[in-house]
Amino acid sequence: MPLPASTERKHHHTREITLRGYERADGLWEIEAHLLDTKPYFFPNHEKNGVAAGEPIHRFSMRVTLDLDFLIHRVDVAMEDTPFRICRQVEVNMKKLEGLHIGPGWLKAARARLPRTEGCTHLTELLTPIATTAYQSMHGALEERRKCQSEPPPPPIINQCHSLASHTGVVKVKWPTFYTGER
Numbered sequence: 001m002p003l004p005a006s007t008e009r010k011h012h013h014t015r016e017i018t019l020r021g022y023e024r025a026d027g028l029w030e031i032e033a034h035l036l037d038t039k040p041y042f043f044p045n046h047e048k049n050g051v052a053a054g055e056p057i058h059r060f061s062m063r064v065t066l067d068l069d070f071l072i073h074r075v076d077v078a079m080e081d082t083p084f085r086i087c088r089q090v091e092v093n094m095k096k097l098e099g100l101h102i103g104p105g106w107l108k109a110a111r112a113r114l115p116r117t118e119g120c121t122h123l124t125e126l127l128t129p130i131a132t133t134a135y136q137s138m139h140g141a142l143e144e145r146r147k148c149q150s151e152p153p154p155p156p157i158i159n160q161c162h163s164l165a166s167h168t169g170v171v172k173v174k175w176p177t178f179y180t181g182e183r
Contacts, residue, residue, distance in 0.1 A: 014038050019129055021137025028073060031134050033126045035060045046083055056081035057107050058122055062094065064130050066104040068141060077123060090120045102131045154178045 016036045023029055037058040043050050059081035065074040075098055077091040097115040100106055110127055135142075139157075146152050154166075158178055163170050166180040 002048065011040050016041070017126070017129065019133040021133050022135070023141070028067055028139055029134065031064045031130050031137065033064075033130050033133075035063045035122055035126060037091075037122075045083055051083075057083055060120075060123060060126075062123055062126055063131070064097070064134070066134060068138060068145060070134065072098050072100050072102065074098060079120075080106060087120065090123070093118050094120075094123060097127075103120065106131070113155070 008079070014037070016034075018034045020032050021029065022032070024089060035058060036056055038054050038056055041053050043051055051057055059079075061078045061080070063074075063076045063078075064088055066072050075094045077094045079084060079088050079091055082088060096118075097110055100113070101108055111124070114124065121145065135157075143155065146155060155175055155178070157164055158166050158171060162168075165171070166178060167183045172179040
């Protein structure tokens with residue numbers, strides 16, 4: 001169902017975010033995030049003599065390489081377009097995320113390793129969709145690994161959203177062992 005009609009308005013900014021998950025031949029996984037910010041009008045910028053309508057303000061890419069335990073092995077960042085030259089200095093700082101595990105508390109740990117003045121707000125904001133894209137990308141492999149355990153634990157996705165609450169019909173069909181009954 002589409003959004004309801006809106007009132008008359010004026011377009012001021014577009015942010016496009018694309019994420020893709022890949023399984024590598026060596027057993028690791030890569031999540032690539034791409035962010036593009038543009039405006040539909042010219043605006044001043046002292047380092048660029050202005051930014052033309054549709055010209056990228058931010059055009060960033062980040063690749064996070066991790067394993068099925070969600071351990072981050074490598075982080076690569078490319079900041080192709082930035083509002084200021086100094087912005088690119090944070091590319092190397094994002095490597096401080098290497099060695100972290102994506103999971104409960106990981107965003108707090110990431111912010112501790114990468115304080116605001118050493119990072120980029122936009123790249124830091126990409127960490128949440130990178131985490132969810134990692135889970136979506138690796139879900140099948142994680143489920144296969146879980147099933148091979150002698151006593152498989154509940155899938156970690158149970159109770160993480162409304163549809164996957166342990167009392168829903170979805171869990172009853174997909175994971176009957178972990179179904180807790182209708183409320």
